Amino acid sequence: EKVAITKEQDALVKLIVEAYNKHQIPQDVTKKLLQEQYSTEENFLLLTEIATSQVQVLVEFTKNIPGFLSLDHEDQIALLKGSAVEAMFLRSAQVFSRKMPKGHTVVLEERIRKSGISEEFITPLFNFYKSVGELHMMLEEQALLTAITILTPDRPYVKDQQAVERLQEPMVELLKKLCVLQHPQEPQYFARLLGRLTELRTLNHYHAEMLTSWRVNDHKFTPLLCEIWDVQ
């Protein structure tokens, strides 16, 4: 039957996209990708600064998700902590798929490859970037997928999972409709998007190992990253 977006769904996607566009890493931070030196140390510091800025952006975006601020406050924290790494993998992956001006993408790849991450994590990391890039996601899809990732009910320490499901389900339904409408020639597109969410979960595991290996080599993180990643 004909798939159509309801008035409410149209309002919801507009809210999510508006929040997604409103909260971005400041140019003066991402511009540094092109300017600073290329040492392993410098790359790590730069990525740490960008990740910290990204977490701040993520918190602001999340606060704009309809219903999020009505959730139990401890659950709000549990959702942010549980989804931060996945949301940042999504965000940095979308940078790669969006042909960045001024060769950001090449520079970002170079800095990630030379920031003290061991080879065994570099491969799955860039495989993920490639698989996201191949989807050529539209802005609404990127914004909704990020909101869906944040609203994952079964994160550690979430008490009222049903309340989170009630927020996530309409987003998933909406994304499904958008995929059918915006990718009519590719009926399995929505399934491929959800496949990326499964891949994100495995990257969480790799990331925990990345953190450990950085810390073993006495790399320092910012207070915000320590708080959200429970390190130091």
Ligand SMILES: CC(C)c1onc(-c2c(Cl)cccc2Cl)c1COc1ccc2cc(-c3cccc(C(=O)O)c3)sc2c1
């Ligand atoms: C602490 C630090 C060393 C770290 O530890 N793990 C990771 C990580 C790495 Cl490596 C890969 C994936 C996920 C994580 Cl979490 C990181 C760096 O994480 C980030 C996080 C967000 C962004 C957004 C970017 C970006 C560039 C240009 C433009 C834009 C833009 O939004 O316009 C965004 S780069 C970037 C790097």
